[in-house]
Amino acid sequence: MNLLDGKKCAESLVAEIARKVAGYTESGLRTPHMTIILVGEHAPSESYVKSKIATSGLAGFESTLLRFPETIRESELLAKIKEVNEDPTTDGLIVQLPLPKHINQQHVINAIAPEKDIDGFHPANFGRMTLGQKAFRPATAYGICKLLQFYEVPVKAKHCVVIGRSNIVGKPISIMLSNDFDIGNATVTLTHIETPRELLLDETRRADIVIVAVGIPGFVTADMVKDGVVLIDVGINRLESGKIVGDVDFENVAQKCSWITPVPGGVGRMTVAALMINTLMAYQNNFNLA
Numbered sequence: 526m527n528l529l530d531g532k533k534c535a536e537s538l539v540a541e542i543a544r545k546v547a548g549y550t551e552s553g554l555r556t557p558h559m560t561i562i563l564v565g566e567h568a569p570s571e572s573y574v575k576s577k578i579a580t581s582g583l584a585g586f587e588s589t590l591l592r593f594p595e596t597i598r599e600s601e602l603l604a605k606i607k608e609v610n611e612d613p614t615t616d617g618l619i620v621q622l623p624l625p626k627h628i629n630q631q632h633v634i635n636a637i638a639p640e641k642d643i644d645g646f647h648p649a650n651f652g653r654m655t656l657g658q659k660a661f662r663p664a665t666a667y668g669i670c671k672l673l674q675f676y677e678v679p680v681k682a683k684h685c686v687v688i689g690r691s692n693i694v695g696k697p698i699s700i701m702l703s704n705d706f707d708i709g710n711a712t713v714t715l716t717h718i719e720t721p722r723e724l725l726l727d728e729t730r731r732a733d734i735v736i737v738a739v740g741i742p743g744f745v746t747a748d749m750v751k752d753g754v755v756l757i758d759v760g761i762n763r764l765e766s767g768k769i770v771g772d773v774d775f776e777n778v779a780q781k782c783s784w785i786t787p788v789p790g791g792v793g794r795m796t797v798a799a800l801m802i803n804t805l806m807a808y809q810n811n812f813n814l815a
């Protein structure tokens with residue numbers, strides 16, 4: 526069993542970004558700048574945002590955190606997004622999810638300027654990505670691709686089973702890995718809550734790569750996978766003990782894997798690294814660099 530070390534991979538990608546940024550700023554360009562909007566006080570979001578801000582510093586970016594109370598009205602939030610969209614000193618904008626219930630997530634995502642949408646959630650980017658056009662790719666899915674690439678895990682022509690069809694992970698990763706992308710050309714099965722258990726087992730037991738993003742601790746057990754499987758665990762579940770675990774029964778499943786991502790230190794780190802890649806791309810687009 527080999528670990529797909531997201532920390533190590535992310536550090537290497539971020540160091541590469543920092544070198545590029547140093548080159549740009551030495552030639553007189555301004556520093557890349559990302560803005561994060563955080564609404565309310567949600568403990569996990571605090572920790573994710575902290576990690577994004579710290580990593581953006583390591584990448585050589587400036588960052589701004591805009592915090593709003595839980596009670597902010599949707600119209601006010603949309604007005605703030607419009608301000609950031611129109612601010613030429615910000616390259617990328619993240620509106621941290623989840624949002625309070627009274628705010629329509631779709632309205633918010635659609636309000637972000639596609640050219641600043643470093644999360645890749647705007648329909649314009651999602652559509653372009655799906656069609657194989659240049660786009661900001663959804664950060665978690667993109668991070669998984671970069672991690673597979675870093676460790677030279679074969680993807681082309683492999684059978685990949687994705688568990689969970691969320692718009693932020695399952696759906697985009699299944700599209701990206703099946704597309705004719707640099708890291709792609711797999712044969713992908715997308716399974717979800719309505720997939721009969723028997724069918725799910727048929728699929729996972731012959732899969733070369735299993736990607737699980739369901740948010741249930743221990744969902745993937747050793748009897749569900751074949752020897753030599755590559756396992757990508759997207760889950761982040763906080764147990765009552767405070768321990769963070771993924772969606773995989775790691776102790777038992779890891780023994781059967783050729784590669785497996787740890788939680789923490791796996792996909793979470795790569796999500797943040799991919800956001801940095803997207804921010805650099807937004808900046809390069811702004812200045813017509815490459």
Ligand SMILES: Nc1nc(=O)c2c([nH]1)NC[C@@H]1CN(c3ccc(C(=O)N[C@@H](CCC(=O)O)C(=O)O)cc3)C=[N+]21
Binds near residue numbers: 792
């Ligand atoms: N608009 C938006 N964009 C996002 O990219 C976004 C979001 N909303 N909402 C929530 C998810 C989750 N997410 C993570 C960020 C960092 C870690 C991370 O750094 N994890 C550490 C552990 C730290 C911890 O989990 O507390 C690790 O895996 O080693 C994980 C997950 C970004 N998300």
